[in-house]
Amino acid sequence: MATSKRKPRWRELGAGFVVPVVLIAIWQAAASMELVNSHVLPSPWAVLTRWVAYLLPQTPYADGNWLAWAVSGELIKDSLGSLYRVAVGFLIGAGLALPLGLAMGASQTVYAWLNPLTQVLRPIPPIAYIPLSILWFGLGNPPAIFLIAIGAFFPVLINTIAGVRQVDGIYIRAARNLGASQRTMFLRVMLPAAVPYILSGVRIGIGTAFIVVIVSEMIAVNNGLGFRILEAREYFWSDKIIAGMITIGLLGLAIDGAVSKLNNHLLRWHRGLEH
Known part of the structure; x- marks a missing residue:
């Protein structure tokens, strides 16, 4: 029984690799036939070589040979620096947005007071705050954490408000008929019903935070993946630029996958999942 359930999953994963493999093969063929300038678009093999050198730690034996320039060991340090900023900035932004969103969703008075200001500030992209943050x-x-917090704040806030305000009226009427107090109504009816919206906002907020950290590192920080990509551009290291971009994509995929699994686990009751 378990084997039959795994097969569709493996087939789905296999199908997802088809298009990337084909594109990489076309890319490698174009580079091998010198259809593109290697300085503008290096081959996948050159990018992989640079990515491995970017990943491996610097060794004491590297001085005096080709490893001295090929191996930098910066990738892990840069990735950890970027992830640290994302984590701190997201926790600050989401930590402020969640209680505010619950209050605005549950109270019409609070919503009326704060919604106009929210709608004015929400369309302003976090990048526009860069001069002020510096x-x-x-x-x-x-400044990087400040920008990330702004990027994470509004997705969590808007989704939390929507989740609380869009609770099905049937649940509210049923709770009132059973004599539930306002506090019980909020904790046992509104908040659980809003959880799917809140988790969707968390997922969007983390994605936005990861985008903002790259931009902020290109301007205000002297390490991290964004800084390293900008540094590579100045030296025309296009293979290192692409290696950094691939790293960002892999980290983003891993984070999104982890958040998605957490959502599925927390929302088993909501989706009717039995396991």
Whole structure:
């Protein structure tokens, strides 16, 4: 029984690799036939070589040979730096947005007071705050974390408000008929019903935070994946640029997959999943 359930999953994963493999093969063929300038678009093999060199730690035996320039060991440090900023900025942004969103969703008075300001600030992209963030916080982690917090704040806020305000009226009427207090109504009816919306906002907020961290590192920080990509551009290391981009994509995929699994686990009751 378990084997039959695994087969569709493996087939789905296999089908997902077809298009990337075909594109890489076309890319490699074009590079081998010199249809593109290797300085503009290096071959997949050159990118893989640079990515491995970017990943491997610097060794004491590297001095005096080709490893001295080929191996940098920066990838892990840069990735950890970027992930640290994403984690701190997201926790700050989501930590502020969640209680505010619950209050605006549950109270019409709070919503009326704060919604106009929210709708004015929400369309402003976090990138527009870069000059102010540098003026307020200088360079380094603080401005980057500030920008990430802004990027994560509004997706969580808007989804939380929507989740609380769109609770099915049947549940509210049933709770009132059973004599539920306002506190019980909020904790046992509105909040659980809003959880799917909140988790969707969390997923979007993390994705936005990961985008903002790359931009902020290109401007205000002297390490991280965004900084390293900008550094590679200045030296025309296109293979390192693409290697950094691939790393960002892999990290984003891993984070999104982890959040998706967490959502599925927490929402088993909501989706009627038995296992």
